[in-house]
Amino acid sequence: MTSLPSLRFCVLAALAGPALLLALLAPAGFLGRPWSERWTGRLTRAALSASFAALLLAALLYGAGPRKPVVLSLGQWFSAAGGFSFDLLIDGWSLAFASLAVAICGVVSSFSFRYLHREPGFHRYFVLLVSFVVGLLLVAFAGSIEVLFAGWEILGLSSALLVAFFHERPAPVDNGLRVFAFYRAGDACMLAAAVLLHHWAGSGSLSLLFSGAGAGLSRLGPEHVAAIGVLLIAAAAAKSALLPFSTWLPRAMEGPTPSSAVYYGALSIHAGCFLLFRAAPLIDACATTRVLAAAAGASTAAYAALVARAQTDVKSRLCFSSLTQVGVIVVEIALGWRLLAFAHMTGNACLRLLQFLAAPNALHDLHQLENELGARVAAAHEPPKAAGAAVYLWALERGFLDGLIDRRLVAPAARLAGRLEALDRRLCREPWVSGGAGEP
Amino acid sequence: MPAPALEAGGKETPEARLERLVDRVARVLPAQGPIGIFIHHNTLHAFESEDFERAVVAAAEALSCEPFLPEEEYRAEFRKGRILPRDVRWAVREESAAGADVAVLGRVTRLELRWRAAAYGIPDARGPALDWLLKETDVLRRPRPDVPPDARQAPLDEAGVAALWQACLSAAARAPSAAARAPAPAARHRDRLKAATGLDIDEWVHPVLIRYAGAYLDQGLARWALPGRARGLYACFLDLYSREWARHCGPWAEALPEALRRERDLGLSPAASLRGSLEALGVSEDEAERFLAATALALRGWAGMARQFERRPDRVPALPLPATLTEFLAVRLLLERVALAHAAGRLPGADANLSGLRERLGAAAPAAPAAPQPSGVERAWSLFHAAQLCGATAGELAGLSEAQAAALLGELESFGPLERRRALQAAYDRHLRARVCDALVAHAPARVPQNAAFQAVFCLDEREESFRRHLEELEPEAETFGAAGFYGVAMYYQGATDAHPRPLCPVALTPRHYVGEVKADPSDALVRWRRLSRRGSGRLGRLVRRLDGTFFGGFLATTVLAPVSILPLVARVVFPGLARRWFQTLPISREPATRLLLDRRPQAPPIGEFSGYTKEEMAGVVAGVLTGTGLAGRLAPLVIVAGHGSTSLNNPHESAHDCGACGGGRGGPNARAFAQMANDPAVRALLRARGLDVPGDTWFVGAQRNTCDNSVEFYDLERLPRSQEERFARVAKAFARARRREAHERCRRFEAFSGGPGAALAHVEARARDLAQPRPEYGHASNAFCVIGRRRRTRGLFLDRRAFLVSYDPSRDGGLATLEATLSAVVPVVAGISLEYYFSRVDPSGYGCATKLPHNVACLLGVMDGAQSDLRTGLPWQMVEIHEPVRLLLVVEARPESLERVLERLPEIKGLVDRRWLFAACLDPDSSALWLREAGGYRPWSPEAAPPSVAGDSAAWYAGRRDHLPIAELSRRG
Numbered sequence A: 001m002t003s004l005p006s007l008r009f010c011v012l013a014a015l016a017g018p019a020l021l022l023a024l025l026a027p028a029g030f031l032g033r034p035w036s037e038r039w040t041g042r043l044t045r046a047a048l049s050a051s052f053a054a055l056l057l058a059a060l061l062y063g064a065g066p067r068k069p070v071v072l073s074l075g076q077w078f079s080a081a082g083g084f085s086f087d088l089l090i091d092g093w094s095l096a097f098a099s100l101a102v103a104i105c106g107v108v109s110s111f112s113f114r115y116l117h118r119e120p121g122f123h124r125y126f127v128l129l130v131s132f133v134v135g136l137l138l139v140a141f142a143g144s145i146e147v148l149f150a151g152w153e154i155l156g157l158s159s160a161l162l163v164a165f166f167h168e169r170p171a172p173v174d175n176g177l178r179v180f181a182f183y184r185a186g187d188a189c190m191l192a193a194a195v196l197l198h199h200w201a202g203s204g205s206l207s208l209l210f211s212g213a214g215a216g217l218s219r220l221g222p223e224h225v226a227a228i229g230v231l232l233i234a235a236a237a238a239k240s241a242l243l244p245f246s247t248w249l250p251r252a253m254e255g256p257t258p259s260s261a262v263y264y265g266a267l268s269i270h271a272g273c274f275l276l277f278r279a280a281p282l283i284d285a286c287a288t289t290r291v292l293a294a295a296a297g298a299s300t301a302a303y304a305a306l307v308a309r310a311q312t313d314v315k316s317r318l319c320f321s322s323l324t325q326v327g328v329i330v331v332e333i334a335l336g337w338r339l340l341a342f343a344h345m346t347g348n349a350c351l352r353l354l355q356f357l358a359a360p361n362a363l364h365d366l367h368q369l370e371n372e373l374g375a376r377v378a379a380a381h382e383p384p385k386a387a388g389a390a391v392y393l394w395a396l397e398r399g400f401l402d403g404l405i406d407r408r409l410v411a412p413a414a415r416l417a418g419r420l421e422a423l424d425r426r427l428c429r430e431p432w433v434s435g436g437a438g439e440p
Numbered sequence B: 001m002p003a004p005a006l007e008a009g010g011k012e013t014p015e016a017r018l019e020r021l022v023d024r025v026a027r028v029l030p031a032q033g034p035i036g037i038f039i040h041h042n043t044l045h046a047f048e049s050e051d052f053e054r055a056v057v058a059a060a061e062a063l064s065c066e067p068f069l070p071e072e073e074y075r076a077e078f079r080k081g082r083i084l085p086r087d088v089r090w091a092v093r094e095e096s097a098a099g100a101d102v103a104v105l106g107r108v109t110r111l112e113l114r115w116r117a118a119a120y121g122i123p124d125a126r127g128p129a130l131d132w133l134l135k136e137t138d139v140l141r142r143p144r145p146d147v148p149p150d151a152r153q154a155p156l157d158e159a160g161v162a163a164l165w166q167a168c169l170s171a172a173a174r175a176p177s178a179a180a181r182a183p184a185p186a187a188r189h190r191d192r193l194k195a196a197t198g199l200d201i202d203e204w205v206h207p208v209l210i211r212y213a214g215a216y217l218d219q220g221l222a223r224w225a226l227p228g229r230a231r232g233l234y235a236c237f238l239d240l241y242s243r244e245w246a247r248h249c250g251p252w253a254e255a256l257p258e259a260l261r262r263e264r265d266l267g268l269s270p271a272a273s274l275r276g277s278l279e280a281l282g283v284s285e286d287e288a289e290r291f292l293a294a295t296a297l298a299l300r301g302w303a304g305m306a307r308q309f310e311r312r313p314d315r316v317p318a319l320p321l322p323a324t325l326t327e328f329l330a331v332r333l334l335l336e337r338v339a340l341a342h343a344a345g346r347l348p349g350a351d352a353n354l355s356g357l358r359e360r361l362g363a364a365a366p367a368a369p370a371a372p373q374p375s376g377v378e379r380a381w382s383l384f385h386a387a388q389l390c391g392a393t394a395g396e397l398a399g400l401s402e403a404q405a406a407a408l409l410g411e412l413e414s415f416g417p418l419e420r421r422r423a424l425q426a427a428y429d430r431h432l433r434a435r436v437c438d439a440l441v442a443h444a445p446a447r448v449p450q451n452a453a454f455q456a457v458f459c460l461d462e463r464e465e466s467f468r469r470h471l472e473e474l475e476p477e478a479e480t481f482g483a484a485g486f487y488g489v490a491m492y493y494q495g496a497t498d499a500h501p502r503p504l505c506p507v508a509l510t511p512r513h514y515v516g517e518v519k520a521d522p523s524d525a526l527v528r529w530r531r532l533s534r535r536g537s538g539r540l541g542r543l544v545r546r547l548d549g550t551f552f553g554g555f556l557a558t559t560v561l562a563p564v565s566i567l568p569l570v571a572r573v574v575f576p577g578l579a580r581r582w583f584q585t586l587p588i589s590r591e592p593a594t595r596l597l598l599d600r601r602p603q604a605p606p607i608g609e610f611s612g613y614t615k616e617e618m619a620g621v622v623a624g625v626l627t628g629t630g631l632a633g634r635l636a637p638l639v640i641v642a643g644h645g646s647t648s649l650n651n652p653h654e655s656a657h658d659c660g661a662c663g664g665g666r667g668g669p670n671a672r673a674f675a676q677m678a679n680d681p682a683v684r685a686l687l688r689a690r691g692l693d694v695p696g697d698t699w700f701v702g703a704q705r706n707t708c709d710n711s712v713e714f715y716d717l718e719r720l721p722r723s724q725e726e727r728f729a730r731v732a733k734a735f736a737r738a739r740r741r742e743a744h745e746r747c748r749r750f751e752a753f754s755g756g757p758g759a760a761l762a763h764v765e766a767r768a769r770d771l772a773q774p775r776p777e778y779g780h781a782s783n784a785f786c787v788i789g790r791r792r793r794t795r796g797l798f799l800d801r802r803a804f805l806v807s808y809d810p811s812r813d814g815g816l817a818t819l820e821a822t823l824s825a826v827v828p829v830v831a832g833i834s835l836e837y838y839f840s841r842v843d844p845s846g847y848g849c850a851t852k853l854p855h856n857v858a859c860l861l862g863v864m865d866g867a868q869s870d871l872r873t874g875l876p877w878q879m880v881e882i883h884e885p886v887r888l889l890l891v892v893e894a895r896p897e898s899l900e901r902v903l904e905r906l907p908e909i910k911g912l913v914d915r916r917w918l919f920a921a922c923l924d925p926d927s928s929a930l931w932l933r934e935a936g937g938y939r940p941w942s943p944e945a946a947p948p949s950v951a952g953d954s955a956a957w958y959a960g961r962r963d964h965l966p967i968a969e970l971s972r973r974g
Helices: A004-030 A037-064 A092-115 A122-141 A145-163 A170-201 A222-239 A257-266 A268-278 A280-285 A287-310 A314-334 A338-357 A359-373 A388-396 A398-428 B014-026 B052-063 B071-080 B085-101 B110-120 B127-136 B158-174 B189-197 B202-217 B233-241 B244-249 B251-266 B270-280 B288-297 B300-311 B325-345 B357-364 B376-390 B394-398 B402-414 B417-442 B463-474 B525-547 B551-574 B576-585 B615-629 B668-679 B681-689 B722-747 B757-768 B817-842 B896-905 B907-914 B954-958
Strands: A070-077 A084-090 B103-105 B455-459 B479-483 B491-494 B502-504 B513-519 B594-597 B638-645 B699-706 B712-714 B785-789 B803-807 B855-858 B862-865 B889-893 B919-923 B930-934 B937-940 B968-970
Touching: A004 A037, A004 A070, A004 A084, A004 A092, A004 A122, A037 A092, A037 A122, A084 A092, A084 A122, A084 A145, A092 A122, A092 A257, A092 A268, A092 A338, A092 B551, A122 A145, A122 A257, A122 A268, A145 A170, A145 A222, A145 A257, A145 A268, A170 A222, A222 A268, A222 A280, A222 A287, A257 A268, A257 A314, A257 A338, A257 A359, A268 A280, A268 A314, A268 A338, A280 A287, A280 A314, A287 A314, A287 A388, A287 A398, A287 B551, A314 A338, A314 A359, A314 B551, A314 B855, A338 A359, A338 B551, A359 B525, A359 B855, A388 A398, A388 B202, A388 B233, A388 B244, A398 B244, A398 B251, B014 B270, B014 B288, B014 B325, B052 B288, B052 B417, B071 B110, B071 B417, B085 B110, B085 B417, B103 B110, B103 B376, B103 B402, B110 B376, B110 B402, B110 B417, B127 B376, B158 B376, B158 B394, B158 B402, B189 B325, B189 B357, B202 B233, B202 B251, B202 B300, B202 B325, B233 B244, B233 B251, B233 B270, B233 B325, B244 B251, B251 B270, B251 B325, B270 B288, B270 B325, B288 B300, B288 B325, B300 B325, B376 B394, B376 B402, B417 B785, B417 B889, B417 B919, B417 B930, B455 B463, B463 B479, B463 B638, B463 B722, B463 B803, B463 B954, B479 B615, B491 B668, B513 B668, B525 B551, B551 B576, B594 B668, B615 B668, B615 B681, B615 B817, B638 B668, B638 B722, B668 B681, B668 B699, B699 B722, B712 B722, B722 B757, B722 B954, B785 B817, B803 B817, B817 B889, B817 B896, B817 B907, B896 B907, B896 B919, B896 B930, B954 B968
Parallel strands: B455 B479, B455 B638, B491 B513, B638 B699, B785 B803, B785 B889, B889 B919
Antiparallel strands: A070 A084, B479 B803, B491 B502, B513 B594, B699 B712, B855 B862, B919 B930, B930 B937
């Protein structure tokens, strides 16, 4: 037990590194006096290296110790009625995921120092990347649903802002907004889960849900477990672009290449998997959630595998290839194969990261491959006759998800908003709302 | 499908007329081919028949781009001294000719007013912005701080400034204002719809069109190909999107399948369908061209690529599919009709008939906003600044009559921001031109080494200038030459490890010869081992490529392969230099010996007409280069012939750094083939018969220089005669030292580098292998002029990698045939490079393809911005950011009458010079006189300032400086 305080210290240090860095970088950006490229680079390198070293040490200490999950409570807000607690949950999974995340972000930031050299948004990029690391670490170590929610929000916000990184063109901003809207749908589910958990269990502690064997779950009725489970699955689905949320994924490829790599190739896309992974006891405890998770994963995998076949640009092709495996990982989690799922997640993250970072190399790679083979790489095959042109069209148009969502969700919402606006105008007779039959 | 062009009566069919129209429309589209072979060309080739200044403005309007840099950038150059007052005055005088000396404000002439307005600027402020400036800042209390010193007789106090402002206001109030020109209404329905309602149907149509065009044109990036592409772009589209599912493309696409089925049942040709669409949209024949041009330009990259498939199927990398611009436009208009019908259905008074839509929209929407007339205050504002710049007083302004005031204001309006930028660009061009002319006039021809130790021939590329200079500094007894880097060997070439042949020659030529490379000793164990390992790694690569998108394959790849991929990933990203050195130490990285199959063989070639060259043809090639460069008759015992290329990673524009004279390929094989030809005794015998003697002990060595990692590879050294070994050792040593020094000079441009020559070489080597490096090299950036003449006229000058250097000896070109051949081969290449850089720099996101960072390789044909966009053409910002957009100055060592005679024989090049797309000058072969070709005549150049002279070598001049450097005279010139 002597090692426990130092384990806690290491984890806190791992969190504090990026958080301090963010505190140094972000205000400078807001004040319009960003750090120089050189100093941004040095600080980021130092903070991420320190954080990674602390995590490795923590993992060593944890491995050498009794290997029991440790809850680290940082304080309480509103002690009455359960209140909001800031708890960190330290166990093997959280340490492993956090180390992976920090290592990958370190590699990507090293890539980005050179890739974004002389880019006007250099500093902004690193502020967003570091806030992403902070968000990921919070998600990894979340011991209460409040911490989880905070990390989740930071992830979503930094992600949407990076999609809209080149804000002088309209497309990135449009797509950033769309990504943000999908994330908000997931966040709403997460928030609902938090409220219900507080309401039913009287506490937001995730050790209730996440520490295995269903010991904590006994305080909740089966219908409560199912409700919270379904909400958490929805939150995870939005973040990991599972069906029916998959349509935002290709739209997120607007930012600089390394940001696409770290978010949609490697980490952000797996954040939903990690959530399900932590919530596995809850999924195990309830057949509905288990079936639902498996169905979401399997259908996503099938969908993405088909769609990936018809994509004609490198980044779309890659993101659907990655999504296929995300779907498979979710199925593995639903089946309870946690170790396999984790290994798979790590592998997918690393491979896709490499593929995304090298995406602009597609032509060079192809020439090299052709020269090695001494022949053209067989140009694409036509889809099997049985599937035919209709399936091809479906795959090319990404299952028409965008169109369906526009028609079934966006258009009714816009109509409703239009009616409300008209009502509003009739009631207030204010001329300040400029009219426009804008299609969103 | 081919339709009969003539009707029964001998009249042209409407479809044929339409096709001709589409041909005209196609000229405004980007002419960039597939990106794997990047060929620099004039971005505005279609506008070349007009004067440069007018053409760029017309093109900017037609293409919604910028013709010149922003005014502020020129002004920054003015403050830096890169543009001098005399340059601006010269530019204004050129433009206004006789009108320059007309007085426009008291004693102030038009020349004075204009050059000051251009150089110091009149801040552009209108409406609320101007109100804010007047009310919230001290512009009306203090005089301008940047007034030229000669304009300020006595500094104005606060009351003086206020009085001047009042005088300007009253002068502006007295003069009647000119009528503003209303812009023509937009041609496309979409534009008017958007103006009237805010609905943008391009947002509906483009995603579908981009996905479809990408799917159709894809060269093998996707795993599934669009079924039945042989039917053509249009027929395939009708088949695919007439399926019921297509209505889910968006709420607007409800009627799409039905409309396409109707269209399909009509069985029209693409041109007939296009005509039908124009009719349905109510576009008359007179405005069809304008309408189609605007329609094509809405997705200009994709439309241009369809056109490239139609016109240059030979340049398509893998599958030359039958696609035409007519088909693309027909598809586009079918989609637009469906979208417009949907949008029109939501307008009040819904009407399915689209032919009158534009008029109805015009009636509903407020008239197109004409540029608002400048108000009195706005006019007074520009007058206020002009008065301060010229030192005019309130009293002078008050004394203006109504007509004089109107004339003055008209004068200011006629010299608005666009005209000021035009004048500034002329001044910007002129300053550099003046410095080049000054340096060439002042430069005393260098001593020519008698019995040179060795000679080295390089490509004319401006990146070779620095290498040649360093080589000469290291080896004063050596001589260097420049020639078009394909060395007369226009061939299809296939290296021993290449999967397919590719042309290596200027894009204007079509090779007839095929040359292959084979392993010298196929039975060698190393060769076998390498072949096996290459095949193995190729199969593995192909397997991963096939698998990784699929369900189970991806599972295997991510669980089994990924752990293996982590280490190389970290190594390559975090330590690119170190990783490269490790890989080099592996035994298999040594390349086995090869040889060229250069001699004529009877076998039919895989491409082209002949396998290999006959001795007679070889003699022709060798004679051409030796005479052209002036090498003939003075050959040293050892001649190095070096081509060049560039390798970089993660760079879709990699090929743009290769040799322009090899059509975007690497010129090493050409140099090697040339050396082999010149060493051939049979060829030498034929040359002797032509009167061109190659001394028996002269030996040629081919080489390739990598302009990115600064490596040099010599070819066929095993054939080097014993007698040459010592001499070659000296060459190799000089090259090895030159490449370190040259790397150091290049690195001065990279902010990430500081250090000495050794570190510089390591730095550029790492750069070439670095996945994270968007600027592996700066390529042709900063190219500015071209000197065609003997090296002695430039040897010893520091030209800062800005000069294309072509060797030409006027003393041995009595008939001017050599000059004609040189100009016709060189000018198209260098003008293409210069103009492409100009346009990509003045409008990086309009003519260029903006920043590389979000680029996404599409269809193996080009890049898109981010997830989905138009295909982006031109050069990325990272390639042009340090470029100075100037027009090329072509200096030819010849008498003016000789150059004029040659230009008469080359009308295309003469046209470019006449219309100022590039400038020409003559350097007298026998004296230091220089003439600039201006408005058809030759004006002798009178030097303005001597170039700086530097005690020492190149490093003494460039050390510690990152900016463009003035041309300097080096005392240690080699």
